[in-house]
Amino acid sequence: MITLGEVDSHRAALSLSESQARTRARTEAEAAGVVATIFDSNLPDDADLIVDALLGTGLNAVVQGTFADAIWAMNQHTAPVFSVDIPSGLNASTGQIMGSAVNAESTLTFIGLKPGLITCDGPDVCGELYFDKLALSKVERDAVPAQAQRVSYYLLTQDAPLLMPRTRNSHKGHNGHALLLGGDAGLGGAISMAADACCRVGAGLTSCATRPENVSVVLARRPECMAAGVNSGLEVQPLLERATVLACGPGLGRTSWAELLLQQVIQSDLPVVLDADALNIIASPGSQTEFSERDVVLTPHPGEAARLLDSTIADVQSDRLAAATAIAETYHAVVILKGHGSVIAGPDGRLAICTDGNPGMGTGGMGDVLTGVVAGLLAQGLSPWEAAVRGACLHSAAADMAADSDGVRGLLATDLLPYIRQLVN
Numbered sequence: 460m461i462t463l464g465e466v467d468s469h470r471a472a473l474s475l476s477e478s479q480a481r482t483r484a485r486t487e488a489e490a491a492g493v494v495a496t497i498f499d500s501n502l503p504d505d506a507d508l509i510v511d512a513l514l515g516t517g518l519n520a521v522v523q524g525t526f527a528d529a530i531w532a533m534n535q536h537t538a539p540v541f542s543v544d545i546p547s548g549l550n551a552s553t554g555q556i557m558g559s560a561v562n563a564e565s566t567l568t569f570i571g572l573k574p575g576l577i578t579c580d581g582p583d584v585c586g587e588l589y590f591d592k593l594a595l596s597k598v599e600r601d602a603v604p605a606q607a608q609r610v611s612y613y614l615l616t617q618d619a620p621l622l623m624p625r626t627r628n629s630h631k632g633h634n635g636h637a638l639l640l641g642g643d644a645g646l647g648g649a650i651s652m653a654a655d656a657c658c659r660v661g662a663g664l665t666s667c668a669t670r671p672e673n674v675s676v677v678l679a680r681r682p683e684c685m686a687a688g689v690n691s692g693l694e695v696q697p698l699l700e701r702a703t704v705l706a707c708g709p710g711l712g713r714t715s716w717a718e719l720l721l722q723q724v725i726q727s728d729l730p731v732v733l734d735a736d737a738l739n740i741i742a743s744p745g746s747q748t749e750f751s752e753r754d755v756v757l758t759p760h761p762g763e764a765a766r767l768l769d770s771t772i773a774d775v776q777s778d779r780l781a782a783a784t785a786i787a788e789t790y791h792a793v794v795i796l797k798g799h800g801s802v803i804a805g806p807d808g809r810l811a812i813c814t815d816g817n818p819g820m821g822t823g824g825m826g827d828v829l830t831g832v833v834a835g836l837l838a839q840g841l842s843p844w845e846a847a848v849r850g851a852c853l854h855s856a857a858a859d860m861a862a863d864s865d866g867v868r869g870l871l872a873t874d875l876l877p878y879i880r881q882l883v884n
């Protein structure tokens with residue numbers, strides 16, 4: 460770990476402007492023994508550490524000119540780069556690289572953890588992240604309102620377990636009955652994985668409504684799950700009457716069969732998780748656009764989020780917090796905007812960013828497992844916000860454990876299941 464003391468003793472400074480603040484910074488650096496030179500496209504070959512204090516949290520435009528040259532030079536140099544507050548070129552609010560950004564070995568950020576450090580491209584460029592609240596008092600720090608709460612499985616379980624222990628006298632009826640709907644032709648795996656995850660997170664009973672040809676797929680994978688083949692809304696009705704929580708979307712497809720199932724789900728007043736094609740269908744013109752009287756969790760990936768907002772994936776990724784908030788407000792639902800640094804947004808404006816997870820999760824079926832996890836947590840009585848925050852962290856932390864055990868590449872959605880079970884206990 461690089462400490463500030465070590466940094467002070469190294470010769471590394473860039474001087475690009477003569478503004479008052481920079482002049483003062485340079486004066487103080489020189490007083491501390493730093494040799495200041497005008498940047499001329501080259502950095503000293505013999506530097507053994509580069510301190511990047513070039514651009515800060517106010518950056519809101521693409522990096523150009525000498526600044527871009529300096530970032531390029533730092534990234535080409537063999538010495539490790541230590542970024543002060545934020546890697547230059549990274550947008551502190553959104554985590555977007557503004558044209559180019561420093562690839563830091565480590566970043567020491569001050570006073571507050573900037574959302575851009577933990578979502579989108581932030582984790583890729585900030586390296587090891589350290590935090591210092593400086594010498595500010597709590598009153599001074601509280602004067603800078605936090606944009607979002609950082610959440611992780613570790614942080615959530617520091618003082619209490621993720622889920623309350625069960626009473627000895629509890630039975631399956633106390634742990635909820637989740638009904639999962641989806642699994643069009645050829646997509647039976649999606650609903651089957653969601654159901655398995657729902658069972659493993661601890662739902663008392665798990666049922667599926669799927670295409671008749673997928674019933675055997677679900678039962679072969681998880682005989683504890685009850686699977687019904689459905690062709691019409693009438694066949695869904697009795698299943699809805701037995702359920703306490705719904706989830707709809709994994710492998711649902713976009714046929715009239717899918718619309719028929721979703722219609723039954725929308726008409727119910729049970730708590731619900733909507734994912735994948737259920738989101739694509741509600742995003743289409745003339746569909747249901749808000750759920751103000753109901754407990755609803757929407758779990759879009761950036762592609763689905765773009766459809767919900769009638770926007771583009773690039774727009775969603777350019778400000779993930781704003782996109783998640785816009786969906787939460789429009790649909791009056793809790794939203795998990797998936798991807799690295801999943802953003803959880805509530806219709807009341809609450810925001811959290813999950814810092815668990817790894818790129819091994821970029822494989823088909825991972826989101827289907829998350830749907831089952833969140834449904835299983837709702838079934839056990841968590842509020843939509845708690846189910847979304849705890850579900851996202853539990854899912855990603857399980858993926859981290861699986862990746863720690865056998866590596867990132869080749870990680871499969873079903874590899875998470877034994878770890879999910881460990882983490883809920």
Ligand SMILES: NC(=O)C1=CN([C@@H]2O[C@H](COP(=O)(O)OP(=O)(O)OC[C@H]3O[C@@H](n4cnc5c(N)ncnc54)[C@H](OP(=O)(O)O)[C@@H]3O)[C@@H](O)[C@H]2O)[C@@H](O)CC1
Pocket residue numbers: 645646647648649650708709710711712735736760761762763772797798799823824825826827
């Ligand atoms: N075994 C099974 O049965 C499985 C069944 N499945 C079922 O298949 C159905 C179709 O689902 P789907 O998500 O593959 O299709 P779709 O909504 O068009 O999304 C793709 C678009 O989204 C984007 N995108 C995604 N993530 C992103 C990110 N992090 N960051 C940025 N962009 C991201 C991506 O953008 P790109 O970057 O590629 O342009 C692409 O355009 C659905 O019912 C599902 O349940 C799957 O679950 C797999 C296993």
Ligand SMILES: Nc1ncnc2c1ncn2[C@@H]1O[C@H](COP(=O)(O)OP(=O)(O)O)[C@@H](O)[C@H]1O
Pocket residue numbers: 735759760796797798799800801815816817818819820821822823824825826827828829854855
């Ligand atoms: N690089 C990454 N880092 C952390 N989490 C990731 C990463 N890539 C994907 N994920 C997670 O994996 C899941 C993928 O969901 P989704 O795209 O809906 O998959 P699918 O539709 O195949 O089931 C989400 O929970 C997402 O947050």
